[in-house]
C-alpha cells in the first residue's frame with residue numbers, strides 16, 4: 001500500500017521553544033559545525049558540477065556523495081540528510097527565482113568555518129523518556145539527553161482545553177548577537193493530532209488585499225480591516241532592501257565597509273520583520289476570534305494558486321511595482337489556517353474567479369463598475385460598496401452556490417464594521433465606520 005506523505009488537513013502542528021543555556025554548548029557545538037561542513041560541501045560540490053556539466057546535482061546525488069565524509073558520521077543519519085535537504089531547498093528556490101527572470105539573486109553560498117548551523121532531529125532521530133529528550137547521534141556515539149520542564153508537550157487551546165502532543169521534530173538553534181553565541185534554543189514541533197472541526201455553522205469569506213482585508217459572513221456581517229500600517233511597513237522594508245543593495249553594489253564584495261553594510265542591513269530587516277510579523281499575527285488572530293465568536297464553521301479564503309493578483313488590479317503596466325507592494329499572502333493564509341484550526345474552524349481555499357467584477361447584490365457582471373479608489377458602483381441595481389467588501393461577499397456566494405454571477409444575494413447586509421490597527425494596544429480595534 002502506498003503511504004501518502006500528505007498530512008491530514010486538520011492535523012495541527014505547533015512548535016514550542018525552550019532556551020537551553022550555554023552550558024550545553026560544548027555538547028552541541030561539534031554537531032552544529034559538522035552540519036555546517038555538510039552544507040559547505042554541498043555548496044562546493046554543486047558549484048563544481050554546475051561549472052563542469054552545466055547542471056545542478058540532485059538531492060540524492062549529494063546525499064550519496066557525502067555519506068563517507070567524517071562530518072556525516074558525527075550526526076544521526078537523518079540529521080545529516082536534513083542538512084542536505086535544507087541546502088537543496090535553498091538551491092531550488094534560487095533556480096526558480098532565476099527562471100522567473102530575477103537575475104540579481106545569488107546562489108546559496110559558503111558559511112564561515114565556525115558557523116553554528118541549526119541541527120534537526122527527525123522522528124527516528126530522537127526518543128522521549130518522560131520529560132527527557134534523547135537526541136541520537138551516529139551509531140557509535142552516546143546520545144545527548146536534554147531535560148525539559150514538566151508540561152513541555154502540552155498545548156493549551158484558546159477554549160482552555162489542554163492537548164498533549166507527540167513530538168515529530170526537534171531542532172537546536174544558536175542565538176547569535178554581534179558574533180557571540182548568546183544562547184541555544186530547542187525547537188520542538190508537536191503533533192497535536194487531527195482537530196475536531198464543526199461541520200455545521202455559518203460561513204465567512206475573506207478577500208486579501210494590500211491595504212484592506214475584507215470579510216463577509218453568511219449572516220450579513222461585513223468587516224473591513226484597514227491595513228495601511230502593515231502595507232507601509234512592507235513597502236518600507238522593500239525600499240530599505242533596495243537602498244542597501246544599491247549602496248553595497250558600489251563597494252568591493254567582502255571589504256570591511258561592505259561587511260559593515262551587510263550587518264547593518266540584517267539589523268534593519270530583523271527589526272522590520274518583527275513589526276510586520278506581529279501585525280500579521282494580530283490580523284489573523286482577529287479573523288479567527290471573530291469567526292469563533294460568530295459561530296463560523298467554514299472560513300473561505302481566495303485560492304492563491306490562481307493568477308488573479310496581477311490581472312485584477314487593472315495596473316498591468318505597473319507589474320513591477322505591484323510585486324514589490326505585495327504582502328506575504330501565503331504566510332498570512334497559513335497563519336489564519338492554524339489559528340482557525342485551534343478554534344475548530346475549517347479554512348477552505350476557493351476560486352476567486354469573477355469575484356471582483358460582479359455585483360454581489362444583483363449578480364450582474366461588468367469589470368468597469370469597479371471604480372478607482374476601491375469603490376464598487378453597480379450600473380444595474382445601483383449598489384455602492386467598498387470594492388473589497390463586494391469581492392468578499394462574492395467569494396462567499398461562490399462558495400455557497402458555485403458561482404457568484406447571475407444570482408441575487410440571499411441575505412441582507414448589516415452595517416459595515418471597520419477595524420484599524422491600534423499601535424498602543426498592538427491589535428486591531430473596531431472604530432466607527434466613518435473613520436474609514
Ligand SMILES: [Zn+2]
Pocket residue numbers: 359360361362363364378379380381382383
Ligand atoms: Zn448590482
